[in-house]
Amino acid sequence: MIVCKSPAELEKMRAASVLVAEVLEEIAAMVAPGVSTLDLDAAAERLVRDAGAQPAFKGYRGYPNTICASVNEQVIHGIPSKQPLAAGDIISLDMGVKMNGFFGDSAVTVPVGAIPERAAELLLVTRESLDKGIEQVRLGGRVSDIGHAIQAHVEAHGFSVVREFVGHGIGASLHEDPQIANYGDPGRGPRLAEGMTLAIEPMVNVGKPHVKMLSDGWTAVTRDGSLSAHFEHTVAVTKSGPLVLTRAASHVR
Ligand code: MF3
Ligand code: CO
Secondary structure (H helix, E strand, O other): OOOOOOHHHHHHHHHHHHHHHHHHHHHHHHOOOOOEHHHHHHHHHHHHHHOOOEEOOOOHHHOOOOEEEEEOOEEEOOOOOOOEOOOOOEEEEEEEEEEOOEEEEEEEEEEOOOOOHHHHHHHHHHHHHHHHHHHOOOOOOEHHHHHHHHHHHHHHOOOEEOOOOOEEEOOOOOOEEEEEOOOOOOOOOOEOOOOOEEEEOOEEEOOOOOEEEOOOOOOEEEOOOOOEEEOEEEEEEEOOEEEEOOOOOOOOO
């Protein structure tokens, strides 16, 4: 069942989502060689709690931290560690919060120092693919239009889309219907309607699409060891098109 949100509920989702965007922006700015992902996690948790919100991932199915921090070939759900980041790494930062009963969820992948050209391309194409997916968010459109647009953009650049993980509806729960695959034919699945709120989150690999799980039970890595990137926004379906909720107030992108 897909839950459509009222304007008042959308306002609450926006508040949670803006906090996510602001905290991600702050911790992304901390990323540098020598910084550990546990340092980023601690900063994120403090910022979230100081704002009167709760980390959404911490304790979710036993997940131990506020952020997911996925380095290089890690696709998603990397657990923060003391291991310092090194120049040339890429790191995906994924975070959700709950505030006033509603969730926001977003992810970015950023470079650590100078990175190889193909890695920079991966970040750019993955972020663009999220934008292409978001462009498909319109009244009367269908859920699979989103994944189709993402896949087309990714594959046009010679990268591959991860199949095992999908985007999701979001609202008073972190994960709601519908599931949003990042690939497939257009014109399938539920019709998009006013007040739906969607977490769209392409995961893109330089090599083959296949992933495997590490023995920690959380971290998904590429099977072939190739680099992977992840971007995510929480987006509302409105009469006038997509409304990206996870965007810092100061931000125009
Ligand atoms: N953005 C991811 C998702 O929507 C992160 C979830 S991490 C978890 O599934 F710890 F909460 F599982
Ligand atoms: Co998500």
